Amino acid sequence: MDRAEEKGSDLAVIDHVGIALWRAARRWRSRMAAEMAARGYPWHQSAAGEVLAHLGPDGLSQRALTERMGMSKQAVQQLVDQLEVLDVVRRVPDPTDKRARRIELTELGARDFAERNRVKVRIEAEYRQRLGEDAFKALLAALAELNT
């Protein structure tokens, strides 16, 4: 319909693994955020939700979060601030290092985690079905290798 659309041949030139990965990641993220929001955990729609994606029931130091998320410590700090205000996360002093503070899930955060895990399982099951079990496993393996 749209005159400005390119033909397939051009797409072949432009498209590449990078874009495909990017689109797939984006899709996953917005799907997850939407499902969580529908269940009463709306913060996944914002950048702060990214923090939770890296946070397990054991908590983590802010420093470790910074490394995982690949952004400045100040940025992480600000995102954690937001989650702290929402009472999803809490900062507790690290018993072994007086400089550090551990980021832990509150009760609400723990419920968020459990829900997130259920949603994850559901979405993954859907992916598994769409791709087939073998292809899904191959996808995971390939991504793991590329992320080494």
Add this chain to the structure above:
Amino acid sequence: MDRAEEKGSDLAVIDHVGIALWRAARRWRSRMAAEMAARGYPWHQSAAGEVLAHLGPDGLSQRALTERMGMSKQAVQQLVDQLEVLDVVRRVPDPTDKRARRIELTELGARDFAERNRVKVRIEAEYRQRLGEDAFKALLAALAELNT
């Protein structure tokens, strides 16, 4: 070394396809941007570079870009503004629709495109080698399916 690191078991709970995809996409993007910057095309380090990733030698309407990139038309407009100032891209009136403007590559933009394509081929070749030909093809196929 870092006391705050979780053990593998926890990671298994937290990690999922979403994060893996996101990390892989991020890696690709920063790799590409770095290589292009090293070759004299630094704008790929900024958000404006994303526009070029969707732009082929035939150009595109701003509207089409908006759809592809999944952001507001105003955001795209601003990114295109930046590339226009850098003389990578130029807006030309659409011959068949006086409201529309086509985004086209300038000579510099065309050189950028060619270089981008070379870099893409090199990185993909590396990925192909790391994963093996079959796994690489399977990855592409899986991503294509998920992006449907």
Add this chain to the structure above:
DNA sequence: TTCGTTAGTCAAGTTTCTTGACTTTCCTTG
């Protein structure tokens, strides 16, 4: 020919993230 829709622009504001300067604690190493 009117009227709803579409492409694009302009302006203003929000969100997201970075850089710089600082404090406190840790951990060498001489």
Add this chain to the structure above:
DNA sequence: CAAGGAAAGTCAAGAAACTTGACTAACGAA
């Protein structure tokens, strides 16, 4: 066991990325 560099975190300011709202001009169907 000091002294000094490195690490964790904070505060403040600002830049970058993106959104929403209001508008203009052209399109296109009833």
